[in-house]
Amino acid sequence: MHPLTHERIRHLTRRQFFGRTATGLGGAALASLLGAPAASAAPAGGGLPGLPHFAPRARRAIYLFMVGAPSQIDLFDYKPKMADLFDKDIPDSIRMGQRLTTMTSGQTRFPIAPSIYGFRQYGPGGAWISELLPWTARMAGDIAIVRSLHTDAINHEPAVTFMNTGSQIAGRACLGSWLSYGLGSMNDNLPAFVVLHARHSNPKSNVQAISARLWSSGPLPAEHSGVALRSGGDAVLYLGDPPGVTRDRRRAMLDGVQALHRTSFDQVGDPAIQARIAQYEMAFRMQASVPELTDLSGEPESVNALYGPEAKEPGTFAHSALMARRMIERGVRFVQVYHRGWDQHGNLPRDLPQQCRDVDRAGYALVQDLKVRGLLDDTLVIWGGEFGRTVYCQGALKRDDYGRDHHPRNFAMWMAGGGVKAGLSLGETDDFSYNITKDPIHVRDLHATILHLLGIDHRRLGFKFQGLDQRLTGVEPAHVVPALMA
């Protein structure tokens, strides 16, 4: 028995203790433990001292990730001249011998497959949007469409990883983890970074793998990893008490455990015990707050009408979009929704329309819902995939049927809210949607811009690992894109 006296802790009441623990461990208490002077710079919500670096335009973000690479030519990058070039080979002057995937590098011809979908201009900026996205078209005035993104990777696995972490190789921290690490959390009861998996409804769509590495914190402390919220079973892994264990029983158990923890802390004096006490209380609260989060019964009929009937079905994209809004309301910093099935190497006309139907209305609804609630101003919404698709056809080309290979040289995304210039169409490509002709934006630039909108200088958010300052934007130059910002 080693009785210890620890003045600061011993004289606190339980209630004060928790208040102090939860706030103090992030900043003040830590600082006093270290004796560092004036650590008041530490924000109350955790995160790093000195962050945000400047006034943020967005305080939180929702990233709708279309895994598989949606075809920019069929959705946002209108190329009317292609109609006359059906089945003509793409000129060498355009293709310039650049690398192809091994799926089409063996093709003897690269025949042009014009999009069979109609485009019209929408919104005050006259953005071109395909007939496949009628709801997105309605909110053309709310979103900024970027048509000149480009990436380094040509295959899904590395490209999705690159889009999330700034590196093609697994192991780096992802965007959401950087935000959680840098900015901290804004709520008591839920994780700062949540991941949702929305199912695609077309069983024939070509599906790409994703993996836990995409929401991994990499070298950052592991608590910044995304927590995957599930549509079946426990919404958070292991959230539900075992059968026969009621809330009261759990509380009674926990009271005993915490009493023993306090004794233990008196004897051992290890601050890790305090952390454990706080963590157990947080877990207990989460057990209540997550079911409240996922219970949609309190949503008004107007919301159901906005998102459509699918919003009531757990696992659909519409449901995920609604959940994203609910989480944002409750102070979750970053929500990432994955929707798979966008890899149209063949049968594009069979599969792409249904992919679009899965997400179009819900994307619109989410933006409108945020707007109505006054959340859009400081919530950044991002929609897009990992690269683009080729204008030339993969496989057999017919008038009404074609497929497209991977195309890293340009692709399109849209963004809304959080300081993004609404109604904007940014960037141009050549007549073939093959090379960028104006305002190229590299994935690194996108990352720098997203961080900037959230009040972060991408050069100054780093983490020492393997001797280097790891950053989302890596070591190559990256530029914030002012044109994208309101």
Next chain:
Amino acid sequence: MAPPRSRAILPLLVAVAATAALLFGLVRAGVLRPAAAPAGAERPAAAPPSLPARIGFNEHVQPLLSENCYACHGPDSGSRKAGLRLDRAEFALAQRPGGAAIVPGQPDASPVIRRIRSTSPAEIMPPPDSHKTLTPAQIALMEAWVRNGAAYEEHWSFLPPKRPAVPPGGGANPIDAFVRARIESAGLSPNSPEEPARRFRRAALALTGLPPAPAEADAFAAAPTEAAFAAAVDRMLASPAHAEHMARHWLDVARYADTHGIHIDNYRSIWPYRDWVIAAFAANLPFDRFTVEQLAGDLLPDATLDQQIATGFHRCNPTTSEGGAIDDEYLALYAKDRVETTAAAWLGLTMGCAACHDHKFDPVSQREFYEFASFFRNTTQKAMDGNIATTPPNVLVPAPADRGRWTELNTALQAADAALAARRAAATPDLDRWAGDVAAATASVALPPDGLLLHLAATEGRGRSLADSAPGAGRSFTLTADPVWTQTLHGAAARLAEPATADLGDLGGFDATNRFSFGAWVLVPEGSGALLARMDEADGFRGWDLWFQNGEVAVHLIASWEADAIKVETKSPLKPGAWTHVFATYDGSGKAAGVRIYLDGEPAETKVAKDALRGSIRTATPLALGRRSRSAGFRNGTFRDLRLYGRLLDPPEVARLAAADAVRAALAAGGGSRTEEQKEALLGHFLAHVDPQSRELTARRAALETEIDTLRKRGAISLVMAEKPTPPSARILKRGAYDQPGDEVHPGVPRVLPPLPAGDVSNRLALARWLVAPGNPLTARVTVNRLWQQIFGEGLVATAGDFGITGDRPSHPDLLDWLAVEFVESGWDLRRMVRLMVTSGTFGRAAHATPDLLRKDPANRLLARGPRYRLDGEVLRDAALAAGGLLAGRVGGPSVKPYQPDGIWETVAMPQSDTKTYVRDTGEGLHRRSLYTFWKRSAPPPAMEIFNAPSREQCTVRRERTHTPLQALVIWNDPQFVEAARALAARALAGAADDGARLDGITRPLLARRMEDGERRVLLDALAGFRRDFAADPAAAAALLKVGDSPAPDGMPAGELAAWTLTAAQVMSLDEALTL
């Protein structure tokens, strides 16, 4: 203080980790010496900076330079500014236009000092856009260092360790002497020894990853002598559990997993490597051999099977077979992964940084990176893993019990081949004697007609009638049209020009359980069609056929096409216009594997196009020649010698059928005029079917092969390394890009380290031997440090994977060097080092932190306290299973699938992945040690991941240790913990009659102690509440007891067991239970 509502949760619960990290950061930045009191609140912020008594380059200056200056003035030539390099004296002190950057003894004359003192934005260093600034203390330090002579030192870890003198008065264990000296010099005093039972538990967890058996802990607590402790440690070291525990740590380094990792992420068969690691620790394989065998076991002379399996180390890297992926890109990535892994594991260097440019801080150039990479660029492994479990190169690993027999069989097989060859060479006289009687010999060529149901020789040469010469048939069939009769070397043959087909009546009415065989000599038809079929096209193609499709041969067995059918087809087409003997056999198994197709008497390479037969293939439609029931003609194909057998022909019989014509021709030709081919055919037939000696040898050989096949099926494949015969080389990849190859380079190691041994071939074996050569300054240090980290929770060098310039400095440099030298001189004896650490007083000290210690050394770098850290997820699960008596003791074998929440794999996997659906085991597989849990890289076991297990996608030499609410949820709610708590409660109930003793029955297996009175009151009060509660709610009690597959014992009152289950769960979730 901020209002409580806005507090953050997850990130904030890591006070300890954050505290330590911040402190280390200060140490690393050179501001704080670990020995000194941390910058405390006591010290006024404005006090003048105090300088260390002795300023060392390595200790104080280098950390500051590397953090603030090397990015532009360091080893990387690509990003160097103004041509100035500050990391080495020969550059920093060299004359330059305007004078040397640093003038020893004269800070005021040194431009570097002037620039760091400057306040002008144009002049100040580091420049404003670097976002780095030097504090006044750091500037003062630099000035003082220059004033003292600007003495540079080689980076500490690149100098070979020398055995330092052990400080006096520290007791028997040198570790304690070094640690005590350090504590005393810091003005602290160490804690007293830990209570015996707690010390015993700590040792058991550190050595075996399991809590001690209560009886053993009690025995030690009753007589806690050092001798008893040492004996217990030796027992633990000799246990399989110790080997498993050591292996589990190494598997993080080896990035071991059971799937390929990238894209489809299919199963990979490499668990025999995991078992090799366990066996290596069980045998205490010296670490130099452990190293050489894993990195280059395949290149050792007469490599054993085990040495080959060991090379699975570098086959554990993540691989891909993504459609469209580019080989060169992935080959470059694989080599980089192998460089990074080797460098991190053995050298503690972050060499991967030099893949794109010279290393920013450490003396590793880009060229040196590719020289190192070339060791790994000479493998026969293909870039694409093919999404198969056994991606070559691989070896077959027989089951442990078969190992001896496997070797015997392979020897015996070689002997049998030799005997057959000898007989072949000696058989000529006997052959000549037999062939001398041409008539008798010719008569014996034909296969005996057992089971022959139909035989259309088709040698009529005219008309449309075909005779059936099967024994007793005595019938003929009439074609619907005249065939085109052609002459061949061996007689006439019929070409079936449409519409020539024949109804063959009620022959061949087989079902899927029958064995049968059929085939003929053919010239391939045009397009697709059937030569022989009993198939009803109108009834879902029910039946069977011998099918030709664009020159390839296929066999169908169909209940209903295509959901309920088998289809096997040859991989390549027959040669048009050439006679081929086509024959198929079916073994009645109902599986595609039971269908064999032979071409010219040899088994053909086939692929399975359908393998889903469940129903009957019997049909009323008659057997047909040249079509199915009505269409699909054998268009313009020619055939002869068509046969149908109602039995399974074996390979020699089919070969005999195919060879018969040639043999007859050879006999007819007579001895003098036989061609070489005919002689060969004759000899083959004679040996296979006539010569008793040879036939017996062949039969014996076949028996060996059958047995080998049996053993093969019982064994497993493991992936290994194999080298191309050409010497290794690599190209420098500009900026690391696979498609921008530059200069060719050859194997080499960084110049800052000792050279490769002269005279050796520069291959992986040379690299492996170099790593453990006496002059290597890093390997021993890095290895003992990782062991220290494993046992004490934190390394003497906290950055276990980075001993480079920006890595942390050792907290106890002399101790580290002493351990490193001891390790090498002991013959790289890992177990000896582990024993030394665990039996030290340092390890056995009480773990409590006094406010004084907490303030002066919050992270316990000085080791005045005993280790106290949160256990890994694997240990927590294993400990719970062990305490509940559920843990299965079996060592090794294929990975298992215990409880896991539904949907973990399904959510992320590709539909075609063979690890898309998690099907959990029943029985033993639920309760094996956690290192046997199946590891899918793209969705690792969640309960492990939540406790900071790495995803095994890259080499991990140091796990993080965080505290998050998700961890609490695992302990509370994961069925494996709930089940274990119930099992533990049942044991406690069965083992004692009163509540106090039962409580001991719960705490002793988990905590190795009995609760104090106060603790006891808390738990028993809670228990009383649970009892009342469950008495009022029996349904809840029953529900709780149903968690888990293992049944609750009969005869225990449900309410009582449920109440105790919650008590056990309480103890299981105590910080003390989760902590070493």
